[in-house]
Amino acid sequence: MVSCPQCHMGYLQEMEDAQGNLRIACSEYPVCRFESDSWETIYADAARFRHPVSPGQI
Numbered sequence: 656m657v658s659c660p661q662c663h664m665g666y667l668q669e670m671e672d673a674q675g676n677l678r679i680a681c682s683e684y685p686v687c688r689f690e691s692d693s694w695e696t697i698y699a700d701a702a703r704f705r706h707p708v709s710p711g712q713i
Contacts, residue, residue: 660701662687667697 656666665683672678679697681689691697 657697659683659687659689660697661689
């Protein structure tokens with residue numbers, strides 16, 4: 656299980672929306688409304704925020 660990057664209390668779960676598209680959302684909904692459409696987007700954001708120096712600041 657992957658913990659929610661927004662609230663850190665819930666975990667991310669996959670589900671399908673009404674059109675059959677994959678959605679990834681926090682299990683603590685409606686308290687936490689974190690949602691994404693792909694794991695790649697979540698991993699890219701996590702990698703960007705974990706880096707101690709932002710690009711372009713060296």
